[in-house]
Amino acid sequence: MGIDFHSKDNSKTYTTRLADISWIREVKQLLPIGNVSRALDIGCGGGIYTKALADMGISYVTGVDFSESMLEGARENCKEYKNISFVQGNAFETGLGSNEYDLLVERALIHHMKDLNACFAEAFRLLRNGGFYLVQDRTPEDCVIKGDANHIRGYFFERFPKLTQKETRRRHRSQIVINMMQEAGFKNVKEVKLWEIRKVYDNKGQLLKDLRERAGRSILHELDDEELGVLIKHIDRSLHRDTNIVEKDRWTIWIGEK
Numbered sequence: 001m002g003i004d005f006h007s008k009d010n011s012k013t014y015t016t017r018l019a020d021i022s023w024i025r026e027v028k029q030l031l032p033i034g035n036v037s038r039a040l041d042i043g044c045g046g047g048i049y050t051k052a053l054a055d056m057g058i059s060y061v062t063g064v065d066f067s068e069s070m071l072e073g074a075r076e077n078c079k080e081y082k083n084i085s086f087v088q089g090n091a092f093e094t095g096l097g098s099n100e101y102d103l104l105v106e107r108a109l110i111h112h113m114k115d116l117n118a119c120f121a122e123a124f125r126l127l128r129n130g131g132f133y134l135v136q137d138r139t140p141e142d143c144v145i146k147g148d149a150n151h152i153r154g155y156f157f158e159r160f161p162k163l164t165q166k167e168t169r170r171r172h173r174s175q176i177v178i179n180m181m182q183e184a185g186f187k188n189v190k191e192v193k194l195w196e197i198r199k200v201y202d203n204k205g206q207l208l209k210d211l212r213e214r215a216g217r218s219i220l221h222e223l224d225d226e227e228l229g230v231l232i233k234h235i236d237r238s239l240h241r242d243t244n245i246v247e248k249d250r251w252t253i254w255i256g257e258k
């Protein structure tokens with residue numbers, strides 16, 4: 001099992017929400033966004049964060065993904081934006097020009113790859129001197145936080161412990177990410193933690209529908225339909241609130257400068 005990013009069935013899975021203001025504020029606090037005119041979003045999926053970068057006032061944003069199916073969803077999602085384009089490419093070797101970009105964002109990408117060396121070397125090549133690299137992912141510690149009324153993901157692992165092993169194995173430890181970014185040539189590498197609002201649901205029904213569709217949650221592709229039904233029932237019973245559910249996830253952001 002596991003998600004197939006190349007399947008047409010998944011082309012809209014990373015388009016079903018907008019980046020929350022909590023993410024936009026954090027990025028603006030971490031980086032001099034006013035100085036960024038060309039940004040890249042690699043592993044862009046359906047373009048949620050490509051769009052957020054353009055909305056921050058960045059003059060031109062290019063989204064890159066190795067899946068043509070994801071890019072189809074992303075193009076549709078961002079069709080109103082004249083300052084966004086999408087190209088197919090692999091994070092290890094994008095085929096894009098060297099020393100051209102002021103900012104490169106890779107959100108929720110690195111847990112899908114084992115060879116961080118090649119990914120970070122490509123990032124370094126793409127950025128201009130003084131450009132910033134922002135990597136966002138979960139560490140194994142971020143993944144095992146208990147479920148509660150806001151941290152819905154925690155329930156996945158509580159109800160299906162087999163997912164914990166899968167999840168923590170594919171996530172990179174923070175110190176390893178930091179060391180490898182430094183080895184790739186990045187300086188002033190730092191780590192920050194972020195509780196990002198993923199989505200706000202008017203009622204529980206909306207959240208349960210989102211879960212049933214496995215929207216934007218690759219880990220749920222590790223469960224079959226019956227198991228997913230069991231998980232949804234568990235979450236339904238665990239949440240005592242029916243309205244205004246604010247779902248938050250814990251992330252680690254690493255910033256480096258070329």
Ligand SMILES: C[S@@+](CC[C@H](N)C(=O)[O-])C[C@H]1O[C@@H](n2cnc3c(N)ncnc32)[C@H](O)[C@@H]1O
Binds near residue numbers: 049
């Ligand atoms: C979990 S999704 C994240 C999408 C988006 N960044 C977001 O945060 O909503 C990971 C994305 O990375 C893409 N991807 C995975 N491995 C890749 C690679 N080696 N090169 C380029 N894209 C890749 C997948 O196709 C998928 O769209």
